[in-house]
Amino acid sequence: MNKRCxxxxxxxxxxxxxxLHHDIWNWDNKEPIFGFxxxxxxxxxxxxxxxxxxxxxxxxxxxxxxxxxxxxxxMTSEDA
Amino acid sequence: MTQLIIISIYLALLLGLGxxxxxxxxxxxxxxxxxxxxxxxxxxxxxxxxxxMTAFALVGSTGESFKEGAGVYGLLASSSGIIHSLCFFxxxxxxxxxxxxxxxxxxxxxxxxxxxxxxxxxxxxxxxxGLIIPYLLIGVMASGTVINSITEGAFTTAFAEYxxxxxxxxxxxxxxxxxxxxxxxxxxxxxxxxxxAQTIVFMILGLITFVIISDKLGGLEExxxxxxxxxxxxxxxxxxxxxxxxxxxxxxxxxxxxxxxYAKAHKGxxxxxxxxxxxxxxxxxxxxAGYLKKTRGPAVFAKKTGMLNNLSILDQNLALLxxxxxxxxxxxxxxxxxxxxxxxxxxxxxMEHHEIMTFPRLSGSDAKGxxxxxxxxxxxxxxxxxxxxxxxxxxxxxVFRATxxxxxxxxxxxxxxxxxxxxxxxxVGMFPHLFQHWLTAKSADSFKLAVVAHPIFIxxxxxxxxxxxxxxxxxxxxxxxxxxxxxxxxxxxxxxxAVKALTGPxxxxxxxxxxxxxxxxxxxxxxxxxxxxxxxxxxSHYAGKDRFTDKQLITIARVFIVLIVALTYxxxxxxxxxxxxxxxxxxxxxxxxxxxxxxxxYWKRLTKFGAYAAILAAxxxxxxxxxxxxxxxxxxxxxxxxxxxxxxxxxxxxAMIVVSLITPLPSKETLxxxxxxxx
Numbered sequence: 001m002n003k004r005c006x007x008x009x010x011x012x013x014x015x016x017x018x019x020l021h022h023d024i025w026n027w028d029n030k031e032p033i034f035g036f037x038x039x040x041x042x043x044x045x046x047x048x049x050x051x052x053x054x055x056x057x058x059x060x061x062x063x064x065x066x067x068x069x070x071x072x073x074x075m076t077s078e079d080a
Numbered sequence: 081m082t083q084l085i086i087i088s089i090y091l092a093l094l095l096g097l098g099x100x101x102x103x104x105x106x107x108x109x110x111x112x113x114x115x116x117x118x119x120x121x122x123x124x125x126x127x128x129x130x131x132x133m134t135a136f137a138l139v140g141s142t143g144e145s146f147k148e149g150a151g152v153y154g155l156l157a158s159s160s161g162i163i164h165s166l167c168f169f170x171x172x173x174x175x176x177x178x179x180x181x182x183x184x185x186x187x188x189x190x191x192x193x194x195x196x197x198x199x200x201x202x203x204x205x206x207x208x209x210g211l212i213i214p215y216l217l218i219g220v221m222a223s224g225t226v227i228n229s230i231t232e233g234a235f236t237t238a239f240a241e242y243x244x245x246x247x248x249x250x251x252x253x254x255x256x257x258x259x260x261x262x263x264x265x266x267x268x269x270x271x272x273x274x275x276x277a278q279t280i281v282f283m284i285l286g287l288i289t290f291v292i293i294s295d296k297l298g299g300l301e302e303x304x305x306x307x308x309x310x311x312x313x314x315x316x317x318x319x320x321x322x323x324x325x326x327x328x329x330x331x332x333x334x335x336x337x338x339x340x341x342y343a344k345a346h347k348g349x350x351x352x353x354x355x356x357x358x359x360x361x362x363x364x365x366x367x368x369a370g371y372l373k374k375t376r377g378p379a380v381f382a383k384k385t386g387m388l389n390n391l392s393i394l395d396q397n398l399a400l401l402x403x404x405x406x407x408x409x410x411x412x413x414x415x416x417x418x419x420x421x422x423x424x425x426x427x428x429x430x431m432e433h434h435e436i437m438t439f440p441r442l443s444g445s446d447a448k449g450x451x452x453x454x455x456x457x458x459x460x461x462x463x464x465x466x467x468x469x470x471x472x473x474x475x476x477x478x479v480f481r482a483t484x485x486x487x488x489x490x491x492x493x494x495x496x497x498x499x500x501x502x503x504x505x506x507x508v509g510m511f512p513h514l515f516q517h518w519l520t521a522k523s524a525d526s527f528k529l530a531v532v533a534h535p536i537f538i539x540x541x542x543x544x545x546x547x548x549x550x551x552x553x554x555x556x557x558x559x560x561x562x563x564x565x566x567x568x569x570x571x572x573x574x575x576x577x578a579v580k581a582l583t584g585p586x587x588x589x590x591x592x593x594x595x596x597x598x599x600x601x602x603x604x605x606x607x608x609x610x611x612x613x614x615x616x617x618x619x620s621h622y623a624g625k626d627r628f629t630d631k632q633l634i635t636i637a638r639v640f641i642v643l644i645v646a647l648t649y650x651x652x653x654x655x656x657x658x659x660x661x662x663x664x665x666x667x668x669x670x671x672x673x674x675x676x677x678x679x680x681x682y683w684k685r686l687t688k689f690g691a692y693a694a695i696l697a698a699x700x701x702x703x704x705x706x707x708x709x710x711x712x713x714x715x716x717x718x719x720x721x722x723x724x725x726x727x728x729x730x731x732x733x734x735a736m737i738v739v740s741l742i743t744p745l746p747s748k749e750t751l752x753x754x755x756x757x758x759x
């Protein structure tokens with residue numbers, strides 16, 4: 001998959017997340033999920049998890065490259 | 081006292097960390113400001129996250145969900161998960177690359193170069209520093225509130241007017257000094273290390289807080305069931321019919337109280353002692369120290385026996401406003417009648433509650449509370465004759481508000497307001513301290529972990545805070561059955577009050593250290609950033625690069641930081657605003673400049689005149705709307721029903737595009753420098 005195609009997929013997924021974030025269908029729902037979590041909160045927590053997955057995909061298929069980039073793997077000495 | 085000792089130990093440890101990081105300091109201004117571009121993925125994630133999650137995330141989110149319900153997470157947390165990472169990805173990585181290539185340290189250096197305009201710095205510098213001050217204010221204010229609330233009763237005789245705890249002004253001052261010290265010693269490297277350590281501390285302690293408090297409240301399901309029973313609207317974003325009924329009933333009863341108190345004070349109404357005694361005995365609810373019986377019992381009696389029937393419409397409206405502490409009867413009203421009172425007060429129709437609420441609350445109500453409940457107030461570790469602990473001054477003020485002010489009308493979340501809140505997290509793209517953090521990265525790949533993990537980290541911090549805020553609307557003391565947090569409680573104090581009420585002194589101390597960690601992990605970056613901007617964009621830029629040595633530049637940066645912190649500290653001594661509201665205004669200002677940073681990276685046609693127009697439109701619209709919202713005092717301010725930030729961004733974008741299209745392009749050299757592949 002080329003990077004342009006990857007970027008288009010990520011743009012599409014981010015737009016989808018933005019639409020799903022505006023969960024008007026949950027506005028009147030007060031029933032808790034798992035017995036304690038308000039739907040308004042549970043749905044939006046799901047959006048946070050989905051966002052993380054989309055951004056993971058972005059690092060795999062749409063990450064930019066730079067001439068002077070030094071690839072890193074894991075922690076550096078400063079992280080320790 | 082245990083809490084105070086733990087907080088002191090934590091602050092001492094932090095100072096030790098500052099001294100340790102000073103050993104790693106390489107002595108150059110580049111190392112002081114950018115840690116020599118050496119920060120790897122894990123520390124970049126922790127410092128970016130620690131910097132963006134401040135008092136706003138912990139104290140603000142809990143207080144706001146206490147007021148507005150579970151929908152608060154969707155307003156800013158989930159949208160931030162999408163937008164913050166988007167900014168790291170779309171702006172951060174590219175700016176890091178340009179910064180490393182061309183030697184930028186600050187945003188203004190980049191804009192000067194990209195827009196071929198020296199004066200853009202003169203325009204931007206005061207705006208960016210001016211917007212950082214309210215951001216700093218959030219942390220400084222919240223640290224004072226938190227430490228004061230949690231240390232109530234720590235002293236036996238000192239600081240009685242601060243409930244025998246550390247005064248907020250002193251607590252804020254200590255926090256400022258601690259952060260200043262470790263920033264001074266460690267620079268950016270010290271800040272990144274402290275941020276990482278503090279982010280770990282506040283995430284772990286935050287989760288422990290949540291587990292302990294939910295257990296004390298009877299478990300997850302029990303806590304939520306109480307909300308469903310008492311305040312169902314807090315579980316959703318619209319209004320539950322049960323809340324409307326409950327509010328209508330409470331408001332009706334409150335009107336009777338207001339009319340009775342007014343008739344007593346201004347119309348000479350006085351019950352016969354025997355009637356008053358019987359009325360008090362007959363009133364069914366036992367309120368705080370019998371106060372509800374004493375006030376509401378006679379009011380119900382007066383209403384039932386027709387004693388309030390002769391109040392005119394003007395009297396009835398005045399009664400409501402005075403009871404809600406929104407109006408005081410003018411001295412000459414007896415002589416002048418209607419002519420003496422505010423012309424907005426109707427004498428032809430009873431004012432609705434929303435009309436009453438357009439009058440801002442007057443100061444002085446707290447003094448009334450202290451006067452009424454003065455006999456109960458004292459050191460909270462001492463006992464009253466009844467065997468219960470003495471009240472704090474905060475409790476006396478809170479009980480007065482809860483028993484005298486009108487009940488709050490239930491309100492949902494407007495879908496348009498919710499939608500346009502999405503613009504607020506765009507502020508991350510223009511935070512000068514985040515720009516500086518981006519440039520510390522060792523490589524572009526260092527950003528990957530931050531981009532992916534940021535939304536999950538936000539969730540880990542915000543979900544417990546929002547749940548806690550929602551639960552506190554309905555949580556009651558298992559023994560007395562009284563609400564743990566009363567109505568009209570100051571939102572900024574909900575989290576520390578809950579922690580204090582539901583955990584022991586040891587845990588309360590540790591959890592407070594966690595809250596302070598979140599606050600300080602943002603303050604440090606902001607302190608460092610203002611110093612960097614001043615030395616780089618003003619001092620070095622105008623005096624010449626070689627005019628000062630590295631050591632002198634670091635000293636100049638430190639002096640400027642102290643001046644800004646002193647200014648912020650002075651502001652914090654004035655009347656506090658809701659942390660969440662103040663935060664949203666500050667973020668809105670940065671967000672309004674987002675189109676500029678985006679266009680400067682991705683739109684060749686952007687010109688310096690377009691940039692000037694954008695900055696002026698952003699600053700002008702922000703100042704106008706901030707003043708129109710009574711300087712953040714009006715927490716529900718909107719423009720055309722949407723968040724002000726939406727209007728600001730629209731105006732900025734239009735001004736930038738229109739002016740750029742009619743003014744000359746930047747030079748070919750500049751375009752080649754910033755858009756090499758497309759030239």
